[in-house]
Amino acid sequence: MRRNFVENLPYNPKLKPLLNGKRKAGILSEVLFWKQVRARSFHRIDFDRQRIIGNYIVDFYAKTLGLVIEIDGWSHDNKGSYDIERQKYLESFGLNVFRITDFDIKNNLSVVMKDLENFIIEHYSHQ
Template identity: 75%
Template sequence: MFWKQVRARTFHNIDFDRQRVIGNYIVDFYVKTLGLVIEIDGSSHDDKEIYDGIRQDYLESLGLKVFRITDFDVKHNLSILMKNLEEFIIENYGL
């Protein structure tokens, strides 16, 4: 559902990559031009706070920004989520 909102530059003409390898990790979505990682957290992330924290610290050490969302919000609050992403991008990148 999220991919349909951002693929083919449909979201503010931003080029999103899906399932991108960065170091030893695979991120859900990546915007190379912005250095932005988008992670969708579902039940597979339950009880993985330490791992996710280490992973996020690594990504941020590369100068990347991480925007985390839940799979619940993707399924039930997509329009709000997209607005929040837009605000995050404007706030952090001035677009």
């Protein structure tokens, strides 16, 4: 697997106080996804939860791959242009963004995990 470790990502320390609240909020889809990937349980990939990149807090981040996982729930409704701008910003650092819906995690978790596996194979396999 090709590594894509992106060094020196921007970090806004003013967002740090928000991290504990976001983690403790216990959003069901995030908790369900975290149970699938924590402690390197998904293909031995190390994921961070609620990672600050620039002026954004991303849901999950796999630093060895430069992979951001975003779970789109009700808070993303009517925020299409914001999500596009945010994704372009993250991609400008060479990061890949994998988007999944809150609904799919709650209703099709095994499919979501297979889709993530396929995304990683597609974007990180040796060429």
